[in-house]
Amino acid sequence: MKDLLTKINNLATQKYGAHYAEARAQKLNKTMLTLKEERVEAAKQGIENGVAIRVLVNGAWGFASVGSFDIAILAAAVSDACKMAKTASVRLKKPIKLAATNAIEDKVVSKPKKNPADVQMEEKLKTALTINENALRFDSRIKSCSIDYYDLNGKSFFINSEGSSIEQDKLCVWARITASAMEDGAFTFSREEIGSTAGYELFDNQLPEILGEKVAKRAIQQLSAIPPKGGKFPVVLGPNVVGVFVHEAFGHLAEADLALSGGVLASNLGRKIGSDLVTFYDDGTIEGTFGAFKYDDEGVPSQKTLLIKNGVVSGLMHNRETAHKFEVDPTGNARAEDFRVEPIIRMRCTYMAPRDQTFEELIKDVKTGYFFKSFRGGQANLDGTFQVGIQEGYEIHNGEIGVPVRNASISGNALETLHKVDAVGKDFMLDPGRCGKGQIAFICDGGPHIRVSEVVVGGSA
C-alpha cells in the first residue's frame, strides 16, 4: 500500500506540478443493526475500500476520492485533482500554505479487549435485544424503543509528499437507544448514546440491562413533567448539558476555520470572554474515548489543546492550513469521516475543567431556577447564538430539586453566558456523541456540574 500511495503522490508532485500531495487509503468493515421494539429491521455488514487524494497546486486544494486501489484509476484521479486545483487557483488572492510539521513514520495498532470484528453477529443482536427488552418492560406506558448499533474495524494508511507514512487501526463501537412513552395524550421520549474507541468491552461497563432501564425511566418521568416558565433564570447544568454547551455554543467558534469565516472568536483571542471559573480543553488523547486518535488525517499528532484558561481565550483548534494563517502549530484537529471526504477541522473530546464545588453547594443558593441534567439537541451560530434543548430537567425551589420539566430549552449568546458561570463543580463526566459539519465525526464532550447565574429558558408555556 505504501508503494502505491507514494507513486500517486509522486505523480502529483513530479508530473502535475503539485507542491504538496497526500494519499489516504482505507479498508473499513462495518456492522450495523437497527431494532425497533422486538423487531430486528436489518442486520447489516459492509465493506468499503477507497483512496482519498489531496494536492496543493498553485495554492489551491484539489481533492479526489475513488473506491478503488487500482493504479490506473488512482492515476486518473490524481490528474483530475491537480487539474481542478490549477483551474481554481486562477482567482486566488491568498494562496493556501501549510504550517510545517515533522515527517512521521509510525504504525498504530489498537488493542481492544474484545475486538468487535471477533464478536459474532448473534452476540451483538443479543446485546441490542437485551437493551430493548429492558426498556420495553420497564413500564407499560413505554410505547417504543429503537436501537441503532454500529461498529467499525479497519485500517487507514496515510502517506504524504513530505515523508510521513502512518498506518493506523480504526476501531469504534457505538449505539443509540431511543424510547418513547405515552399517557393521556402526552408523548415523551428519551435518548441515550454510548460509544468507545476501545472495543466491544464497552458493554461490560455499560450493561445492556441498565442502559435499557435508564432510557425508559427518563421517558416515564417526563410524562408527569410540567412545561417550564419562559424567561431568565439561574440554572444548574449537569455534565451532559455542559458538554453540549461547550461543544455547540463555544467549541464550533473555536474551530479556526469557522473563526476565520467571521466567527466571533477570531477578534477575541487573548481576551477575557468568561468568568475566572471557565477553562475549556479539546483533548484527543484520552484513550478509549470517542474522538480519541493518535494522528489526525493530515498526519499531525493528536494533543490536549487549551481553548480557554480562567475565562481568557487561549487557543483555537487548527489544521495545517489555519495554523499557518495564525502562525501557530497545528493541533491535530484535521479529521475526515472516511476516504470520500476531505479532512476538516473537527473537535475531539471537548470539555470544561472541574473546580471545587459539590452539587449541593451549586443548588443551595438558587431560589427559583432549573436543574438541566440531560440534553436533547443543540445548535449554534457563528455570532455566538446558541440553543440547547433539554430532555431531562427539574425545577429548583429554595435550593432544592423540585418537579421535572419537559421540552425546555436554553438559549443566548455564548460569550455573554460564559461570563455568567458563577460556580463550577468538582465532579466530571464525559459523554460520546456525533457531530455533523457536512460530515459526521465521533466526538466526546462533558465537564462538571456548573451554575449559570442567568440564562433564557424557553418552553412552550
Added chain:
Amino acid sequence: MAVLEDNIMMQLAENAVKASLKKGAQEAEAYVYEGQATNIGIELGQISKTNRIIDRGLGIRVIVNKTIGFAYTNITDDPQAVEKVAEKALSAARASKPDNDWRGLPQEKLYPKTKRTFDQKIVDLTSEDIVKIASTMLDAAGEVDKRVFPVEGGVGGGYISGAIANSSGISGFDKGTIIECSVATLGKENHLVTPVCFEFNASREYNLDPEWVGREAAKLAASAIKTRSVETTSAKVIFTQFALQELLGYTLTNAIKADNVQRGQSPFKDKIGEKVASENLTIYDDGLFESGLRTSIFDGEGVPHQKTPVIEKGVLRNFLYDNYSAKKDSKESTGNASRAGYLSTPSIDTTNFHVIPGNKTSDEMLREVDDGLIVYFLQGAHSSNPVSGEFSVVATPAWKIEKGEITHCSRGVMLAGNVFELLKNVNVVGCNERQMGSLIAPWIMVENVRIVGK
C-alpha cells in the same frame, strides 16, 4: 472516469440477485448505485478548494425464513467481491431474528415517466464552468454592501444513477443530474457580527442564477446588521421555506410516515379523514414532480414513484408507505422507500413534499401583517418533540413587520409552541413556491405564534 452504462449496472444487480438465491436466499434484492460529483468550495470569500468524488457500490438484501440480512460493498469490478457480499448478507440474515410481519419483496409494476431530471450538460461540466459560476456568485455577493462578506459556499454538479433488481421480477434503472450553488454571508460592523445568512439555487438542469444567489445572500446579511429587540407577544409570523423546512422536517414529516404511525409514534394515528390542519393547507408527496430535486422513476425498493395526497384542505388523506409497512396495513406501497445510496436498507421518507401554493405574492402577504415577524433561519428545531410537536426555537435572526413593511432585524427571538397547532393556524399560503431539498413550498403565514422577545 466514465459513468457506468445502464446495462452494466442492471447486469450487476441481476447477477447479485442470482448469486444470493443460489447461495440459499429465499428472496433477494440488489441495489447498485453510482454517484459522480465535481465541486468547488469557497472559503474566506475565495475559491480555494475543488473535489471530485466517485462513489459506486452494491447493496444486497436477502430474506431467509423471514429473517432479513443486508450487506454492501464498494468493490464492484470483482465478481468474487459480489459473491462475498451475498454471503455476508446471508450470514447476517441467519444470525438475525425472524420478522413474522414480513410478507415478501415488492412485485414488478409498470414504471411512470419523469420529466426534466437529467441534463447531459451537467455530466459534461468542466472545472472551468464551475469556477465561472462561483465567481459570478461571489462578485454579486461582494457588490451589495461594504459591510457584508461572502464567507463560504460552493458550486457542485453531480450525476447519480441507480439500478435495482429483485427476485419478484423488479428490474429498473434510472439516472439523474443535479447542480447547485450556495453562498453564506456575514455582515460586520464594529465588533458586531450578524448570524450567517444563506442563499442557494439547486436544479436538475443546467439553469442556475448565481448572480441572484450572491445578491440575495448579501442583502439578507446587510439587513441583519442593525437590530432592535422585539416584545414578548403572540403575533402573525411569516415562515419562509428555510424556516418551514426546519419546523416540518422534525415533526410533520415524521408524523405521516406509516412505520411511525404503526408504532404509535405519530399524533395522526387513526386520524385519516379528519381535519388536522387549516383548510388553507394542501400537501402532496410527489415523487414525479417535474424537475423535482427528489424526482425519479422508482423508490429504493424499485416501487414506482407516485403523487400521494397527504393533506387536502386540512384533511389528513394518506400516510407514506414502503413495501413492508404497506403490507402490514394491507395497503400498497406509496413508493416512499428511501435509500442512502448502496450503504443502507430502505427506510420511509418523503420524496418531494409539496405544499400546494396559494395565490398571494410575497408583497401581498407582508401587507397583511400589521405587527408580526418574518423568519428565515431557525436554530434548534431538531430538538422539537417529534411526536407531540412541541418546539422552542431561536430565529437567527427574525425581521419585524410593521404595517405591512419589514422594519428591522431582531436577534435572539425565540418562537415556541406546537407544530401541529401551528398547522391549524395557517391563514395565508403564498404563491412564491421554491424547492429546498425534499420540500417544495411557498411562504406561509401563521396566526397567533408565541414570540419570546429578548
